[in-house]
Amino acid sequence: MRKTEMPEDYFGPPAPEILDIISVLEKAGKWLVLAHEKPDGDTIGCSFAMAHAGARLSKEVMLGGPDIYPGRYEFLAAGINFNVLNEIPCDFIGTGGAVICLDTSTAGRSVQGVEDLQERFHTINIDHHSDNERFCAINWVDPTSSATGEMVTELLSVSPWGIDRREAEALYVAIVTDNGYFKFSSTTKRSYKCAIRLMEAGAVPGDLMAVLDSNMSAEILSLWGRAFSRTELFAGGRSAFFWLSKDDFEQTGASRSGTEGLVNFLLKIKGVGLAVLFSEADGEIRVNLRARAPFSAHRIALAFGGGGHEVASGCVIRASLAEAVSAVITEIEKYAAGYIAPR
Ligand SMILES: [Mn+2]
Known part of the structure; x- marks a missing residue:
């Protein structure tokens, strides 16, 4: 000892x-x-x-x-x-x-x-x-x-x-x-x-x-590639999202836990203060949120019954992928309108 x-x-x-x-x-x-x-x-x-x-x-x-x-x-x-x-x-x-x-x-x-x-x-x-x-x-x-x-x-x-x-x-x-x-x-x-x-x-x-x-699998890297290729900016460039469907997990062979750390990459885009990953599961959409001050990931997660921290939060939405994306984007656009993008 x-x-x-x-x-x-x-x-x-x-x-x-x-x-x-x-x-x-x-x-x-x-x-x-x-x-x-x-x-x-x-x-x-x-x-x-x-x-x-x-x-x-x-x-x-x-x-x-x-x-x-x-x-x-x-x-x-x-x-x-x-x-x-x-x-x-x-x-x-x-x-x-x-x-x-x-x-x-x-x-x-x-x-x-x-x-x-x-x-x-x-x-x-x-x-x-x-x-x-x-x-x-x-x-x-x-x-x-x-x-x-x-x-x-x-x-x-x-x-x-x-x-x-x-x-x-x-x-x-x-x-x-x-x-x-x-x-x-x-x-x-x-x-x-x-x-x-x-x-x-x-x-x-x-x-x-x-x-x-150094312990990612090739399957997880393929999964992340799919998400990266779908990166979209919104809220005047202050927020960004990408998404993964059930098919993406099945076709790449990546496990559910393979998304850990993925959403953080959206915060590497200059001017983005709020990052969102949507992952489709059975009958629900898991939403991972990350933020840089002055934005709050917690504030957005709360609006959908979720929780977490100011910088990292999450929620689950029972809806289709398209509906969940649209609802979260609408909420963030409303919320982000009064904020200035981080340095
Ligand atoms: Mn913790």
């Missing part, structure tokens, strides 16, 4: 919830670690980090979530199994066990029944979404964090357990995948402090980036 020294005030005074979480986890012999549905790098990195830490502390650990996770994060597993769970494994948690939900804003995004566990088990919610529904007994919600990975970095740093190399790698991936490799406006001094802390614990950013950046 490697544990690095750190000045006591490195992150400032810890939130009161951190100390509660440490004391609960210290006592709990069993940890059920849960990632959110359609898992991204943040929830997966945090989940593997907590699962590794639990195993290192000789806890009985079960890691899982409602959906399988993208293969590009498999290198973080290092022997830890990820279980696709349709229900909460109450038998596993037993008496005195703890449930840890990571990066999960609502109970609906977790394994079914998680909101009903408070009476029987210790439930812990660690998240940075401002719209978090606080569905656990302990809810540590910090929307100033660019990733839940920052919060888990602080948690492990403040705890007597420290951070080992595998945990540091998983948390580094959690942070950078959520803040666009320190490019998004959500990135703060604290994000960099966490990165330094994780490097001190053994994470090597160049090595991790090489792995993260």
Whole structure:
């Protein structure tokens, strides 16, 4: 076990919830670690980090979530199994066990029944979404964090357990995948402090980036090519979109998770502050939104019953592809009219 020294005030005074979480986890012999549905790098990195830490502390650990996770994060597993769970494994948690939900804003995004566990088990919610529904007994919600990975970095740093190399790698991936490799406006001094802390614990950013950046499949590249070829500007060049049909996924052989990171490319177009990807699935259109200030992706997602962050949000629209595109474009044109394009 490697544990690095750190000045006591490195992150400032810890939130009161951190100390509660440490004391609960210290006592709990069993940890059920849960990632959110359609898992991204943040929830997966945090989940593997907590699962590794639990195993290192000789806890009985079960890691899982409602959906399988993208293969590009498999290198973080290092022997830890990820279980696709349709229900909460109450038998596993037993008496005195703890449930840890990571990066999960609502109970609906977790394994079914998680909101009903408070009476029987210790439930812990660690998240940075401002719209978090606080569905656990302990809810540590910090929307100033660019990733839940920052919060888990602080948690492990403040705890007597420290951070080992595998945990540091998983948390580094959690942070950078959520803040666009320190490019998004959500990135703060604290994000960099966490990165330094994780490097001190053994994470090597160049090595991790090489792995993260070199594991696309030819199928995914073909899928992205189709989207790129359909790029369209609207709202006076302040917004751009592209789309993918069900056929595109079938014909290229790319999986659903193959769209992760794709929508960000539209923000590379000069003057574009709001980017939209429409992906057709069974009976619904998934809409991914990314924004640069002063635009808000969250504001558009909210109009269609979705949620997320200012810079990255999403929603699901039950309509045809053409109808969904038209509805979102209309909403954005109305909204973007009063804004000046970003620098
Ligand atoms: Mn996140």
